Amino acid sequence: MTGSAKHQLDQTREAEVRPAGLRVHPLLSGVLIALLCVALGVALATQVQRTRSGDTLNEQRPQDLVVLLDGLQQREAALRKEIADSEATLQRLRAAGDSSAAALEEARRRAAALAVLSGASPAVGPGVQVAVADPAGKIGPDVLLDVLQELRAAGAEAVQVGEVRVGVDSAFSGTAGDVRLDGVALSAPFPVLAIGDPPTLAAALNIPGGVVDTVERVGGTVQLRQVERVEINALRPVRTPKYARPTG
Amino acid sequence: MRTSLLGPVIGLLAMAVGVAVGLWLDPTVPSGLQPYLPIAVVAALDAVFGGAHALLDGRFDAKVFVVSFVSNVLVAALIVLLGDALGVGAQLTTAVVVVLGIRIFSNAAAIRRHLFKA
Numbered sequence: 001m002t003g004s005a006k007h008q009l010d011q012t013r014e015a016e017v018r019p020a021g022l023r024v025h026p027l028l029s030g031v032l033i034a035l036l037c038v039a040l041g042v043a044l045a046t047q048v049q050r051t052r053s054g055d056t057l058n059e060q061r062p063q064d065l066v067v068l069l070d071g072l073q074q075r076e077a078a079l080r081k082e083i084a085d086s087e088a089t090l091q092r093l094r095a096a097g098d099s100s101a102a103a104l105e106e107a108r109r110r111a112a113a114l115a116v117l118s119g120a121s122p123a124v125g126p127g128v129q130v131a132v133a134d135p136a137g138k139i140g141p142d143v144l145l146d147v148l149q150e151l152r153a154a155g156a157e158a159v160q161v162g163e164v165r166v167g168v169d170s171a172f173s174g175t176a177g178d179v180r181l182d183g184v185a186l187s188a189p190f191p192v193l194a195i196g197d198p199p200t201l202a203a204a205l206n207i208p209g210g211v212v213d214t215v216e217r218v219g220g221t222v223q224l225r226q227v228e229r230v231e232i233n234a235l236r237p238v239r240t241p242k243y244a245r246p247t248g
Numbered sequence: 249m250r251t252s253l254l255g256p257v258i259g260l261l262a263m264a265v266g267v268a269v270g271l272w273l274d275p276t277v278p279s280g281l282q283p284y285l286p287i288a289v290v291a292a293l294d295a296v297f298g299g300a301h302a303l304l305d306g307r308f309d310a311k312v313f314v315v316s317f318v319s320n321v322l323v324a325a326l327i328v329l330l331g332d333a334l335g336v337g338a339q340l341t342t343a344v345v346v347v348l349g350i351r352i353f354s355n356a357a358a359i360r361r362h363l364f365k366a
Contacts, residue, residue: 026310029310029311029314030255030258030310032310032314033255033258033259033262033310033313033314034258034259034262035262036292036314036317036318037258037259037260037262037263037266037296038262038263038265038266038269039266039292040263040266040289040292040293040296041262041263041264041265041266041267041268041269041270042266042267042269042270042273042275043266043270043285043288043289043292044263044266044267044270044289044293045266045267045268045269045270045271046270046274046275046277046285047285047286047289049270049271049274050277050282050285051286061332061337061338063338064338
């Protein structure tokens with residue numbers, strides 16, 4: 001190290017003023033410089049760490065903090081409003097979901113009931129098994145129609161004659177000895193399955209002057225059994241209405 | 249200069265050691281000193297660049313370096329302190345950073361001219 005005035009003049013660009021006549025041992029100055037450099041390194045690393053960790057709020061000025069706080073509060077208000085809106089929407093959708101689920105359940109129930117009524121689905125339940133023996137071959141479609149009418153009047157919910165499921169548009173045709181139901185030939189003993197309240201159905205058929213009497217008048221016999229479980233497996237094809245449209 | 253080769257190497261090594269220590273210890277800065285640390289770092293960097301410039305010019309003086317280093321840091325901190333007291337802390341900090349940045353740039357340019365002759 002040289003402490004000459006020439007060097008001091010050379011260094012005035014830094015505007016540093018050095019006390020004249022103060023001499024420092026080279027080793028001491030070297031140690032000092034090294035210490036300063038270490039301190040600078042530590043400070044640099046610390047500051048970089050602090051900046052990177054984002055923990056810079058506590059060195060900001062009050063004005064900046066106020067602006068920051070204001071922005072945060074506005075953002076919070078906006079977010080709270082969004083939360084409220086979202087919750088309202090959620091509530092609405094949930095209610096709609098509940099009611100639509102209930103509507104769907106109701107529709108399913110009605111579809112199942114209608115499927116049984118229209119003959120689109122198999123059915124099982126208590127009911128009666130009827131067999132009409134016709135040794136004389138005199139039982140015509142009118143007698144079978146009587147059977148069906150009586151069963152329906154007694155509340156039969158599903159009826160099958162032979163292999164044909166009876167639906168809303170079923171029709172008996174033909175003549176005695178060649179009875180047809182919906183075009184399908186039936187033959188004695190015309191097995192009829194009906195689901196309904198068994199005693200009621202049986203009583204309807206046995207009513208004096210009713211079906212049983214009619215059959216016996218033409219020389220036939222009616223076998224009637226009330227059973228706890230009647231399985232009706234014959235199906236009718238589902239007809240899509242061509243003109244009629246549901247309303248409402 | 250006798251220490252023309254040894255000095256800067258030692259300085260760089262010392263700074264590297266300091267960075268390593270800072271990363272390793274991760275010291276907490278006292279909250280009262282927190283606003284001054286970045287400015288102090290920039291001021292010290294300015295002193296270091298000035299010292300490097302002087303070294304390459306062949307007029308490095310250890311005492312000048314030490315004094316300029318310390319005084320740079322102190323003056324920068326004082327300016328920030330004064331600015332905070334006057335309510336213009338942010339603007340004054342910016343001003344200090346700008347001035348020191350310009351000086352660092354000009355010193356870096358001089359160093360570059362020395363090292364690369366360009």
